[in-house]
Amino acid sequence: MNHAQKINDLYNVKTSNFVTLQERLEKAIAKAPQFRAQLEAVVDEFRRRNCSPPTERGWTKFSDIKLCNAINVSMDAILIDETMQREVNMRHILKILSYFSESMVMAIQVYEDPEQPGKYIAWDGQHTSIALYIILTKVFGERTAKAMIPVVVYSSHQKLEIRRNFILLNGDAKESLDFIDTYKQMVYGVKVDGSTDKEWTDTALKNDYFAQAGLFATNSKFGDEDEPGAFTLLADTLMSKSLKTRKHPEVTRMFADYWSYLNEERPVRAKEARQLYEYFNLCYEQKITVDKDYLLEMVAFTKGYFGANFGEDGDFWGKVRLSYTRWYANANPDSYKEFGLKGFTTEMRTGIPFLIAQMKRSTNLKTPTYTPNNGYTVIKSDLWND
Numbered sequence: 001m002n003h004a005q006k007i008n009d010l011y012n013v014k015t016s017n018f019v020t021l022q023e024r025l026e027k028a029i030a031k032a033p034q035f036r037a038q039l040e041a042v043v044d045e046f047r048r049r050n051c052s053p054p055t056e057r058g059w060t061k062f063s064d065i066k067l068c069n070a071i072n073v074s075m076d077a078i079l080i081d082e083t084m085q086r087e088v089n090m091r092h093i094l095k096i097l098s099y100f101s102e103s104m105v106m107a108i109q110v111y112e113d114p115e116q117p118g119k120y121i122a123w124d125g126q127h128t129s130i131a132l133y134i135i136l137t138k139v140f141g142e143r144t145a146k147a148m149i150p151v152v153v154y155s156s157h158q159k160l161e162i163r164r165n166f167i168l169l170n171g172d173a174k175e176s177l178d179f180i181d182t183y184k185q186m187v188y189g190v191k192v193d194g195s196t197d198k199e200w201t202d203t204a205l206k207n208d209y210f211a212q213a214g215l216f217a218t219n220s221k222f223g224d225e226d227e228p229g230a231f232t233l234l235a236d237t238l239m240s241k242s243l244k245t246r247k248h249p250e251v252t253r254m255f256a257d258y259w260s261y262l263n264e265e266r267p268v269r270a271k272e273a274r275q276l277y278e279y280f281n282l283c284y285e286q287k288i289t290v291d292k293d294y295l296l297e298m299v300a301f302t303k304g305y306f307g308a309n310f311g312e313d314g315d316f317w318g319k320v321r322l323s324y325t326r327w328y329a330n331a332n333p334d335s336y337k338e339f340g341l342k343g344f345t346t347e348m349r350t351g352i353p354f355l356i357a358q359m360k361r362s363t364n365l366k367t368p369t370y371t372p373n374n375g376y377t378v379i380k381s382d383l384w385n386d
Helices: 003-009 021-031 035-050 090-098 126-139 159-169 179-191 198-213 249-262 270-285 292-306 315-331 333-339 348-362
Strands: 018-020 071-074 078-081 108-112 120-124 148-154
Touching (some): 021 035, 021 090, 035 090, 078 126, 120 148, 198 249, 249 270, 292 315, 315 348
Parallel strands (some): 108 148
Antiparallel strands (some): 018 078, 108 120
16 A cells, blocks of 8 residues: 555544544654654653753653643543644654743643543644653653643533634634645544535545545655655635635546646645646636546647746746746836746746647647736747647
């Protein structure tokens, strides 16, 4: 099973998956083993800074750390619902440990699981809990059953309600949710909790398209951005800050099918994601049918002309820059003569016009209409010859 399948299989659950703090940490390290040595170094620094005389704190056992007052429960009673929480961000764990102080520890927000009396499900405060677990076990070598940590117990155990609260409450006061965290919560909200919210079901459908194509949504903080099929550019592709600008799932279906026919064992390049999502979105908006035959011809075109490489170091952008330079020099002769080239960027307003012009010349595919806001037009002599 490849990495993309492992990530997407995490969504194929119907019920919550409760794990201990130890299990949650071990899974995070197993997924990104490069953090193992960093964690050891941070634990060693924590011990030197806080536990070794003549430090001001002089902690010799976990109970020496004076946490906030709330209901205290033993650490081994805390469980993590893997379908509720964002992925463990080991960089954030290391940051907590590096800057740790008693007053920064907020009570863990939990609910008591009705099917597991005496067990508390942490729905917010996962990273704090794991940091405390590391201090307890790796700094002081103590057992979780004897360590008490503060929690706030909420009466509601309706997971969908709590999941919504998790998204809403993670603002500026804490580590803000990235697009990937919100994305995962929405997919789990549909798969586990049965959400029928249109935004959430659309997101789950996009993930289904990704899974079928061997793609998986991720973030560099998880350490798997170099795996085949990794898709890191969620902004304005899979996700958007505004519902009005969020692209229809059909656009993701087009991109995922394109990727399947491309048949390359590599991550998705950021510029590749941006250009193709914008192109397919234009097709969707202008009701152009993008089916298997369309995509097979498009893949043959992108491979044949520039190795399907939309990366900044690829032939595509070199050709676009030459074309844009010629257009700019003709459109703004005085400015070009005095100041040189202005306004060129490896983004859609230059890439999309060139891509459309080359496809018109070199394929029989119907292409969308697009007028960039900078007025750039492609001269035929600047295109690749057939």
